[in-house]
Amino acid sequence: MEQNRAAASKPRLSNAQIFNMSVGFFGIQFGFALQNGNASRILQTFGADVEHLSLFWLAAPLTGMIVQPIIGYYSDKTWNRFGRRRPYFLIGAILTAIALILMPNSGAMASFLPPIIIGAGMLMIMDASINVAMEPFRALVADKLPESQRSFGFSMQTFLIGAGAISGSWLPYIFSEYLGASKVAAAGQIPHNVIYSFYAGAAILILTILWTVLTTKEYPPEEMALYHTGEPEVEEQKGLLSILTDFSNMPLTMKQLGLVQFFSWFALFSMWVFTTPAIAQHIYKVLPGDTSSVKFADAGNWVGILFGVYNGVSAIYALILPAIAKATSRKMAHAFSLLAGGAGLISIYFITNPDHLIYAMIGVGLAWGSILSMPYAILSSAIPARKMGVYMGIFNFFITMPQIVNGIFGGLIVKRFYNGEAIYAIVIAGIFMILGAISVLYIRGSKEK
Numbered sequence: 001m002e003q004n005r006a007a008a009s010k011p012r013l014s015n016a017q018i019f020n021m022s023v024g025f026f027g028i029q030f031g032f033a034l035q036n037g038n039a040s041r042i043l044q045t046f047g048a049d050v051e052h053l054s055l056f057w058l059a060a061p062l063t064g065m066i067v068q069p070i071i072g073y074y075s076d077k078t079w080n081r082f083g084r085r086r087p088y089f090l091i092g093a094i095l096t097a098i099a100l101i102l103m104p105n106s107g108a109m110a111s112f113l114p115p116i117i118i119g120a121g122m123l124m125i126m127d128a129s130i131n132v133a134m135e136p137f138r139a140l141v142a143d144k145l146p147e148s149q150r151s152f153g154f155s156m157q158t159f160l161i162g163a164g165a166i167s168g169s170w171l172p173y174i175f176s177e178y179l180g181a182s183k184v185a186a187a188g189q190i191p192h193n194v195i196y197s198f199y200a201g202a203a204i205l206i207l208t209i210l211w212t213v214l215t216t217k218e219y220p221p222e223e224m225a226l227y228h229t230g231e232p233e234v235e236e237q238k239g240l241l242s243i244l245t246d247f248s249n250m251p252l253t254m255k256q257l258g259l260v261q262f263f264s265w266f267a268l269f270s271m272w273v274f275t276t277p278a279i280a281q282h283i284y285k286v287l288p289g290d291t292s293s294v295k296f297a298d299a300g301n302w303v304g305i306l307f308g309v310y311n312g313v314s315a316i317y318a319l320i321l322p323a324i325a326k327a328t329s330r331k332m333a334h335a336f337s338l339l340a341g342g343a344g345l346i347s348i349y350f351i352t353n354p355d356h357l358i359y360a361m362i363g364v365g366l367a368w369g370s371i372l373s374m375p376y377a378i379l380s381s382a383i384p385a386r387k388m389g390v391y392m393g394i395f396n397f398f399i400t401m402p403q404i405v406n407g408i409f410g411g412l413i414v415k416r417f418y419n420g421e422a423i424y425a426i427v428i429a430g431i432f433m434i435l436g437a438i439s440v441l442y443i444r445g446s447k448e449k
Helices: 015-022 024-045 050-056 059-077 086-109 115-144 147-177 192-215 221-227 241-248 252-282 294-327 330-350 354-371 374-380 385-395 397-416 423-440
Strands: none
Touching: 015 115, 015 147, 015 192, 024 050, 024 086, 024 115, 024 147, 024 192, 024 252, 024 294, 050 115, 050 252, 050 397, 059 086, 059 115, 059 385, 059 397, 086 115, 086 192, 115 147, 115 374, 115 385, 147 192, 147 294, 147 354, 147 374, 241 385, 252 294, 252 330, 252 354, 252 374, 252 385, 252 397, 252 423, 294 330, 294 354, 294 374, 330 354, 330 374, 330 423, 354 374, 374 385, 385 397, 397 423
C-alpha cells in the first residue's frame, strides 16, 4: 500500500540555509528578553507589590497554553502561497512589535484604567503574540531537516536565541550608559532607556522575521508526502477537537519529558519574576517599595546585563551541545546542563558582590541553552511528522503549567513564608532545576542520534 513504501530522505541543508530559517528567532528572543528583563520593573513602577508580580506574569503562560496548540494545529493544516508556517511568523511578529511599543507607554494611555492594568494587558498581548510567532519555528526545523541535522538545527535556533537575548537584555544599559538616555524617571514613570529599548526591539523583530520569511522556502504538500510515506494513516477527529485526541494519545517520551519540563520551567519562571527584586533587596539593599531610586535603577540595569550573560553563554554552549550529545546522549547532556543551572541559581544566595553574579549566570546559561534545544530534539524523534506542529504546541502545555502553578502560589509563598524576601524564591528555583536534571535520566523510548 502507498503508506508502506519507504519514505524518501530529506535533503541535508547547508549551514547558511539553517541559519536563514532560524534567524527570525533572533528578533523573537530580542523582544522576549526585553520582556523578561523589564516587565517586573515596569509593573513595580506602575505600583505592583513584589508578592503580586507572579500573578501579573500569569498572563504569559495562560496565553501560551491556549495559543500554541491552536497555532500548531492550524499551521499543520495551512498550505497556501505564503507557505505553511511562515504566515504565522509574520502575523505574530507584527502583533508583538505593537505590544513592545505600547507596554512602556501604559502610563500615558491610562485615561480610564490604572497603568498597572494596562501594563499587565500589554504583557498578555505581547506574550500571546510571541507564542504565535515562536511555535511554528520549532515545527519548521522538524519540517525541513533530516533526523541527522535536527540537534544542530535546534542548537542553531538556541544560538540565535542567545544572541538576540544578549542584545535585548543589554540594550537598556547601553542606552543609559553610552547613548545618554536617562535611567531614572519620576515616580510612576518609565525611564527613557527602557522605552527606547522597546522601540528598537519592535523594529529588530520585524526585520529578522522578514529575513526568514523571504529567504526560506517550505516543502509543498506533495513533496512532504514523499518524505513520510511510511507513516500509517489514521482516522482522526476533525477540527480543534482533534487537539484533545492528540493530547490523550501523546507518545510516552513526551509524557516523561513533561516532568522534566515542569521542574525546569517552574525554576525559570521564578528567575524571571523575582531576580530583579531579589538582587535589589539582597545585594543592593533597596528598601521594599522603593522603585524610583538610583540603586533600584542600577539593580534593574544590572539584571539586564546578567540576563544577557546567561543568554550569551547559552549561545556559545548551543554550538558545542550537539557534540556533547553525540559523545554521551541527549539525555545526559540535558541532565548535566540542568544540574549546572541549579547550582548557579543557588549560588546567588551566597554572593554579596554584584560583579560575582556573572559566575552564577554561567551555570544558568548552560541550562538555558539545553532547555531551548535538547527537549525538542528528543521529542521530534518520537512524534509523527504530519502532527509535528500540533504536538510541538501541545508540548507547550508542559512549559506553561509549571509557570501557572508558580504564578498562583509563588508570590503567596514569598510573602507568607519568605517574609517578602525574593532571594529565597531563587534558591527554590535552583533546587527545582536539580530535580529536573534527575528526572531526565528516567526518560525512555526516545531515539538517540
